Amino acid sequence: MTDPSTPAPPPLPERRAADVAASADAAATTTGAEAGGQAGPTPGIAGVDDTGVRRLTGDIDDIGRGFLAALFDITFTRFITRRLASVFFLVGLIAIGIAFVSAFVGGIIHGIGALGWNPGGGIALILSTVIVVPVLAFFAVVLLRFVIESGVALVAIAENTERTAENTRRGGA
Template identity: 65%
Template sequence: MTDSTPTPPPLPDRPAAEAAAASAPEAVDDTGVPRLVGEVDDIGRGFLAALFDISFTTFITRRLASAFYLVGLIAVGIGFIAAFFGGIIGGIRALWWNLGGGISLIVSTVIVVPILAFIAVVVLRFVIESVVALIAIAENTERTAQNTRES
């Protein structure tokens, strides 16, 4: 029989903090982990400070995109429910006066309203993604301009 106890991995020749400090001393905290800078660092600035930044150096659109999408989804959902039930109730009401018109209204409501709601969600997502992509392009262009000026 052989001994099956695992051997521990070898230890590094120097501590992580020392190794990280040797590569970039200004961007490392006391744990040896590089400090995040840029957009992630700007999150701590606060939403209200960015909202009232009259020089428009900080964009809030990317932070609000998910909230706008959620509000849009809720609006599409409310519109779907109102149109769906309104069409069904209108179709049932129309059955009393015109049987064929009532049936066609019910059938068209069941088919058309979900398709329109789906298209509305796709368009909402497309518009929000387009705005976020435009803001990302602006941020990357600004970052490129700053790096070009420094060189």
């Protein structure tokens, strides 16, 4: 006897993902040919993987490719900012972390050292280190994130403007 409070397992799909992927590839090829275009996959779609998810090509697919070519592109038609944003953020976080630890430990050590000849100043230095250094580190992380997001947003605006200009030229010609 089954417990009525236990939910039933979800039903299995009617077809395997690989079969769905093969039929989607065939449908994309047929749709392209029927539309008067070339027989082949739909532009911008490289097919469907074995999970049934369509793979994109073009700018999105080139994110991990051609980094050195983009780096040494003297015409600046390809941007590397989006590719390096996470690296810059990680390096910035590490730098902020190192600065935080050194300032925190240094402030505590100097505060303890000052307790012998100036007890009030030593306590004030220890308390200000415990309060001020973490707050400054937090603001540094926020500022770092803001600067990197601003750069990425600026590059995204430039890329979108370039795509809009290309589409306008194609539509007007």
